[in-house]
C-alpha cells in the first residue's frame with residue numbers, strides 16, 4: 001500500500017532526528033523539509049530530500065499527509081502550531097507545561113475549522129511520562145506520583161549558565177538523587193523537597209580573566225535555577241567541553257507508589273535512559289505522526305494530546321497483528 005507522506009517544519013535537532021526516525025519506518029516517507037532559513041544553507045542527512053522555504057508550504061497541501069513540527073516551544077510553536085494546523089495534520093513536542101491549555105485551544109480552533117488532526121505536546125515529557133503518570137493515578141487512586149529526571153543535559157539550565165558574565169561556555173546535568181529514589185521505591189511515600197530529589201552538576205569554560213570563585217558563586221545562588229539544589233561547578237577547558245559534553249543524554253523515572261485493599265503496597269515504575277534526547281523525542285513524534293494520519297482518516301479532527309490517542313494507532317501493524325503478537 002501507499003506510504004504515509006511526511007513533511008518536516010524546522011530543521012534543528014528534532015528536525016534531523018525526525019528525518020532519521022522516518023528512515024527506520026516501513027510505512028512512511030519523507031517528502032520535504034521546510035525552513036525559515038535559506039534552504040541552500042540547510043543540509044540534510046539524505047541529500048535527495050528537497051528543502052523549501054517555510055513560506056511556500058501552502059503549495060504542498062495535497063503532497064503531504066502529516067507535518068512534523070520541529071520548532072522550539074518558546075517562540076516557534078506558539079506561532080507555527082496554530083498556523084500550520086490550518087493547513088496540515090500535525091504533530092509537535094510543545095513542552096511548556098504551564099502553557100499547554102492555551103496552546104491546545106489555539107491549535108484546536110484552527111485544526112477543527114480545517115478538518116485536520118493535530119497531536120500536541122508529544123515526546124517523552126510531556127508525552128510518554130504523562131501517560132505513565134495517568135496510568136499510575138487511574139490504577140492506584142490512593143498513592144503518590146514521583147517524576148525524577150536525568151541523568152540529563154538540561155537546555156534551559158545550560159543556557160542560564162552561558163548567559164552569566166565570566167562564562168565562555170558550559171553545560172548542566174540534572175541528576176536524580178539515588179537515596180530519594182530508593183525511598184520512593186520502598187513504598188514509604190516520602191515527602192521530598194526539591195533539594196532531596198535532584199542535584200545539578202555544571203561544567204563551565206571560564207572567559208579570559210574571569211574569577212572561578214565569582215562564577216561559581218553566581219551559579220549556585222541563582223534563584224529558580226540553582227539556589228534550591230545542591231549544585232557542583234567544575235571548570236574545564238574548551239577542548240574537554242567539546243570532547244566530553246557534546247552529546248545530549250536524558251531520561252528519567254515516573255514512579256507511582258500506592259495502596260490497594262487494606263494497605264497492600266504496589267509500586268509502578270517507568271524509566272527511560274536516552275543517549276540522545278532529540279533522536280528519541282523525534283522517534284516518538286514519528287510514531288504519533290502515523291497516529292495523527294490514521295485518526296484523521298477516521299474523521300477524528302481537532303487538537304489532541306497523548307491521552308487521546310489509542311496506542312494501537314502508533315504501530316504500523318494492523319490491530320489483528322498486534323492482538324496476535326503483543327497482547
Ligand code: NDP
Pocket residue numbers: 009010011012013014015034035036037054070071072073074076093094095096121122123124125126127277278281
Ligand atoms: P533547535 O533549537 O535545534 O531547533 C529549533 C528551530 O530552530 C528549528 O526548527 C530551526 O527552524 C531553527 N534552527 C535550528 N538550527 C538552527 C541554526 N543553526 N540557525 C538558525 N536556526 C536554527 O531545537 P530542538 O530541535 O533541540 O528542540 C525543539 C523543541 O523540542 C524544544 O524547544 C523543546 O521544547 C522540545 N522538546 C520536547 C521534548 C518532549 O519530551 N516533549 C523533548 C525534547 C525537546 P528553521 O529550520 O525554520 O530555521
